[in-house]
Amino acid sequence: MSINSALLAGVSGLTANSAALAAISQNIANVNTIGYKRTQGEFSTVVNSQTTGAGYSAGGVLATARHYTSQAGQLQRTTSGTDLGISGQGFFVVTEKAENLNPTDARLFTRAGSFSVDNMGYLKNTAGLYLQGWPVDAAGNITTDPSDLTRLSTINVGSVGGTAEATTRVQLNANLQSSQNVSAAATAASTTPVGTGAYDPATNSMAMYDPEAGTGVKPDFEVTVPVSDSKGGQRTMAISFLKSSEPNQWYAEIRAIPADDVTTGAGLANGQLKTGIVAFTQDGRLDVDAMAALGADALFADPANATLNFGASDDAAPAAGGANWAAGLGIAEQTVSFDLTAAAGGLTQYDSASVVQATLTNGTAFGNLSEVQIDEKGFVTAIFDNGVTRQIAQIALATFPSPDSLSEVSGNAYRVSQGSGTFNLKGAGTGGAGMIGASQLEASTVDLSTEFTGLITTQRAYSASSKIITTADEMLAELISIKR
Structure with missing residues (x-):
């Protein structure tokens, strides 16, 4: 009977709008929920199969929830x-x-x-x-x-x-005074035969200098460089310079302080890590070509690849001219590169006081x-x-x-x-x-103005569906009362 189908259609309307109200309620409740995606009730028609000439049978409505999960919030x-x-x-x-x-x-x-x-x-x-x-x-x-x-x-x-970070690079910006007086030890080293008290990196070096004991040669200038090892421990290297009697040349030694921080191979003593000559051009810049010509006598034959290699504490005894970290330190191998020709300065020789403008390293001590x-x-x-x-x-x-x-x-x-x-x-x-x-x-993708508007329309639709039921009930009552 068509009236019965109308009654059931009204019931489906109540059910569908109840579901829509639930979705709106969920949205309003989550208006401040982080990352919440709104849900909306969507309606679809339910159609019953019809028989020709037998009237119309209402199917009603079906509500399904649509989730707007892909919609991005602000x-x-x-x-x-x-x-x-x-x-x-x-x-x-x-x-x-x-x-x-x-x-x-x-x-x-x-x-x-x-x-x-x-x-x-x-x-x-x-x-x-x-x-x-x-x-x-x-x-x-x-x-x-x-x-x-x-x-x-x-x-x-x-x-x-x-964590800690070992030093791998040192940039040295320093000036050596070109008018520095040549010391007696340097003068004696240039005579033939070699004079008494002459500077010698093996037997009378700057690393041996001790004013109280009266040993070694006093440097004309010295630069200390802080170095971080593989454990973040702080080590110190010193670079000592002694002006040579040869114009634009300086004797140089790199050593560890204290000397017992390293174990060195043949040819090095008293903590020495590297010895040789540093040469400068007539305009005060580091003379790369002259140092290359000096070869093994230069501090670094190739200043563009100036490196010191430290073996690990547990390595075998170092070869001649090599160095390991002392066994008692228990630290890893390390390579330190020196930038002596930096565009911002580097190592220079001008006629002004010997001074260190900057010593830049990339290592760090232990940090939390x-x-x-x-x-x-x-x-x-x-x-x-x-x-x-x-x-x-x-x-x-x-x-x-x-x-x-x-x-x-x-x-x-x-x-x-x-x-x-x-x-x-x-x-x-x-x-x-x-x-x-x-x-x-x-933010939540809920728009309160949209939800409240939907709340009003859903309420009215629910009321309208309830009217279908009451109207169908009245019609059924009229039909039943015909016999009276």
Whole structure:
């Protein structure tokens, strides 16, 4: 009977509008939920099969929920460096537990990036879900995999200890006074035969100088250079200069202070690391060609490749002219390069007082973790108070062919569904994945004006559906009363 179908159509209208009201209520309740994606009830007509000449049978309406998961919310600035927002496509990969993850443990996906460091150092959002990323291996490399979730691990910033960085480069900006008087020891070294008390890097060197004992030769000028070893320990090198009687040439020695910090091979003594001659041009610059012509007699035959090599403490005895760190120090091998021809200065010989303008090194002493920063590519970097930075991990972003078809779970997260398609793991800014914004959070996509308007229309539609039922009831009552 058509009246019965009208009655049932009214019931379907009540059911459908109830579902729409539930979706609107969910949206309004989550208007301030970080990363929330609005849901909307959408209606579709239900049509019953009709028999010709038998009247019309109303089918009613069916409500389905449509999830706008792919709709991006506005990024809002925060004061926390671990708050993360995604500008573009992609979801953070999260898990419900931080440690001992198995392949069977659920991996969820979310845009809610309000992460903070928990008591174990893991990054966890307000729903208690832990952020996943590709870790840095022992060699400092990050190996990404677009399809294997088990290659991800929970990002931990609390397990990062202190670090140090060994010195590998020294830039020396210093001037040697060209009018420096030639000492008696240097003069004696240039006579034939060699005079009494002559300077000799092997038997009467600047490294042997001791005014109280009356040994060695006093340098005309000396520069000390701080050096950090592989453990962050502070070592000291000294570069001593003695003006030669040969114009534009100086004797030079590089030595360790104290001398027992190193073990040296034949030809070196008293902590010496390198000895030789430094030559200058007539306009006061380092004479690279002259030093190349000096060959083995030069401090560095090739000033552009001026390096000192220290063997490790546990290496075998050094060869002639070589040096190891002392066995008691227990430190690793090290190569220190000297920049003596820097455009900003370098080593010069002008007729002004001998002076050191700057000694620049790149090594650092031991430093503690001061902060953790996350850049737009998702690289998590530890910054130490000694200026050293070290990457910890890279945040993985998951993209889907149909993100609107993901299945919702509690905690403002999603699971893979048959309709969503399989995930694809990417680094931020690659393969269509969005960029990551640190100190930003994605706002809810709920628009209150739209929801309140929908609330009014849904209420009216519900009332109208109830009128269908009451009207159909009155018509049935009229039909029943015909017999009276």
